[in-house]
Amino acid sequence: MKQKLVLRFPAAVVEQPFIYILAKEYNVVANILKANINPRKEGSMVVELTAAPEEFATALQFLQSRGVEVSPLEQQIIWVEERCTQCGACTVICPSNALWMQRPEMTVAFCSEKCVVCERCLKACPARAVEALYLAGE
Amino acid sequence: MTQLRTIQEINEKIAKGQAVVMTAEEVLSLVAEHGVEETARRVDVVTTGTFGPMCSSGAFFNVGHTTPRMRMSKVTLNGVSAYAGLAAVDVYLGATEIPETDPANSNYPGEFNYGGAHVIEDLVAGKSVLLEAESYGTDCYPRLRYKKEITLAEMNEAYLFNPRNAYQNYNVAVNLSDRTIYTYMGILKPRLGNANYCSAGQLSPLLNDPYYRTIGIGTKIFLGGGIGYVAWQGTQHNPQAPRSANGVPRAGAGTLALIGDLKQMQTRYVRGVSLLGYGVSLQVGVGVPIPIVDEAALRYAAVRDEDIVAQVVDYSEAYPQGLGGSLAEVTYAELKSGVIVVQGKEVPTAPLSSYPRAREIAETLKQWIVKGEFTLTEPVAALPTVKAE
Numbered sequence: 001m002k003q004k005l006v007l008r009f010p011a012a013v014v015e016q017p018f019i020y021i022l023a024k025e026y027n028v029v030a031n032i033l034k035a036n037i038n039p040r041k042e043g044s045m046v047v048e049l050t051a052a053p054e055e056f057a058t059a060l061q062f063l064q065s066r067g068v069e070v071s072p073l074e075q076q077i078i079w080v081e082e083r084c085t086q087c088g089a090c091t092v093i094c095p096s097n098a099l100w101m102q103r104p105e106m107t108v109a110f111c112s113e114k115c116v117v118c119e120r121c122l123k124a125c126p127a128r129a130v131e132a133l134y135l136a137g138e
Numbered sequence: 139m140t141q142l143r144t145i146q147e148i149n150e151k152i153a154k155g156q157a158v159v160m161t162a163e164e165v166l167s168l169v170a171e172h173g174v175e176e177t178a179r180r181v182d183v184v185t186t187g188t189f190g191p192m193c194s195s196g197a198f199f200n201v202g203h204t205t206p207r208m209r210m211s212k213v214t215l216n217g218v219s220a221y222a223g224l225a226a227v228d229v230y231l232g233a234t235e236i237p238e239t240d241p242a243n244s245n246y247p248g249e250f251n252y253g254g255a256h257v258i259e260d261l262v263a264g265k266s267v268l269l270e271a272e273s274y275g276t277d278c279y280p281r282l283r284y285k286k287e288i289t290l291a292e293m294n295e296a297y298l299f300n301p302r303n304a305y306q307n308y309n310v311a312v313n314l315s316d317r318t319i320y321t322y323m324g325i326l327k328p329r330l331g332n333a334n335y336c337s338a339g340q341l342s343p344l345l346n347d348p349y350y351r352t353i354g355i356g357t358k359i360f361l362g363g364g365i366g367y368v369a370w371q372g373t374q375h376n377p378q379a380p381r382s383a384n385g386v387p388r389a390g391a392g393t394l395a396l397i398g399d400l401k402q403m404q405t406r407y408v409r410g411v412s413l414l415g416y417g418v419s420l421q422v423g424v425g426v427p428i429p430i431v432d433e434a435a436l437r438y439a440a441v442r443d444e445d446i447v448a449q450v451v452d453y454s455e456a457y458p459q460g461l462g463g464s465l466a467e468v469t470y471a472e473l474k475s476g477v478i479v480v481q482g483k484e485v486p487t488a489p490l491s492s493y494p495r496a497r498e499i500a501e502t503l504k505q506w507i508v509k510g511e512f513t514l515t516e517p518v519a520a521l522p523t524v525k526a527e
């Protein structure tokens with residue numbers, strides 16, 4: 001299985017090689033999407049973990065036993081209007097019409113309520129005007 | 139055709155703040171109300187605009203001499219190689235060049251996050267870029283290596299010189315195959331999943347002067363937010379393309395080679411873009427004024443989206459294999475409605491070329507002329523053309 005998670009490290013454990021241990025002991029592949037780690041300070045990391053289901057569960061138990069706070073990831077798509085060139089390329093790629101073209105003006109607009117966070121627009125946008133923001137859920 | 143006014147007379151009116159200027163979109167309602175003859179009498183200039191990815195773009199730079207002096211035979215800017223087979227410290231940076239370290243499509247579909255076009259955008263934005271140069275030494279140019287952060291302001295000359303821009307009409311790209319394909323026309327979903335086109339249609343410069351009667355070599359234009367000129371016919375300029383009864387080409391035809399001072403430009407109209415699975419390109423804003431010297435000039439400039447057709451081409455097989463053939467002929471009015479019909483199927487469309495920004499460029503150029511900041515030029519020489527039917 002594959003899941004995106006937010007890991008929070010208390011200052012006391014921040015320097016331990018968790019990603020290495022996950023790979024070596026639990027066969028978990030960790031793809032780091034974002035990291036904010038400072039020596040001796042509380043840190044956080046957004047990771048995508050891939051592993052067999054049983055190993056996944058024991059890996060999470062291991063992290064929690066070491067004081068790492070694990071929470072599911074909530075993603076939010078941000079449309080950076082100033083960077084958008086109104087090219088419309090995303091409007092035929094977006095499956096939910098969250099990025100859509102207002103006609104006849106031919107201007108592109110974004111409706112975050114409709115967005116299903118499939119992330120297809122991130123690379124489809126030639127101007128890189130769409131970004132993903134990672135938030136820790138409850 | 140009786141002449142209504144000369145370019146010189148238009149310029150005199152511009153100087154007095156009396157010229158009547160309209161965008162190629164605005165003029166349509168006037169024509170609908172008063173007809174071509176009356177509108178041609180009233181309007182002096184029609185402005186056009188387009189803003190889309192134009193791969194055949196690039197910039198010449200003179201990066202300045204070092205002490206001791208250096209020839210510079212290999213040059214990179216932010217890791218992107220620029221052609222240096224010119225005189226000492228002159229280079230040409232192509233928009234589509236990518237760093238040697240970019241995995242390109244070996245990591246399919248490649249992301250192409252940074253390339254020549256982005257370097258050009260960064261420089262226009264006022265950012266510094268890393269210049270790295272190597273050379274063999276000579277008696278007059280002994281230096282072998284150089285590395286420096288450099289800004290546009292520090293360069294001696296910097297000008298965009300685009301060999302092929304402002305395509306007069308273009309294909310509408312679709313995909314008949316069973317897998318998603320990644321092209322310079324964007325992402326094309328399988329089995330006619332979408333249709334991408336790339337023209338401003340009724341606002342596009344060469345569609346408003348289909349026989350290049352007033353646009354020629356030396357024509358002064360809006361380029362990237364500053365002033366530029368038509369330098370030559372663009373590469374692949376093909377006036378012989380089939381045309382509709384109104385003279386408008388039904389497929390890609392004329393092109394323009396454009397030149398302009400990069401130091402005047404703005405990132406709003408010069409933007410690096412990454413086309414997934416294809417490469418890097420430069421989005422360029424171009425605006426061309428059309429002097430209404432006679433009734434025909436106005437009739438051509440009053441072309442509407444419903445009067446311009448384009449060919450729907452399969453980019454999974456027909457285009458890459460060079461087989462030719464059109465799946466359908468559609469109008470820009472249909473394309474802009476958001477759906478076209480191909481092989482009995484409704485296909486959603488996307489523009490790639492930004493219509494709102496094309497409109498903004500035509501409007502900006504209009505304001506420049508109205509305020510007397512921009513006058514019109516007589517072409518120095520005509521572009522290759524065909525006789526109007």
Ligand code: SF4
Pocket residue numbers: 077093094095096097098099114115116117118119120121122
């Ligand atoms: S993430 Fe998916 S649903 Fe949301 S805007 Fe992008 S393409 Fe549309």
Ligand code: SF4
Pocket residue numbers: 083084085086087088089090091099108124125126127128129130
């Ligand atoms: S693809 Fe990007 S630049 Fe183009 S309209 Fe969508 S968000 Fe804007």
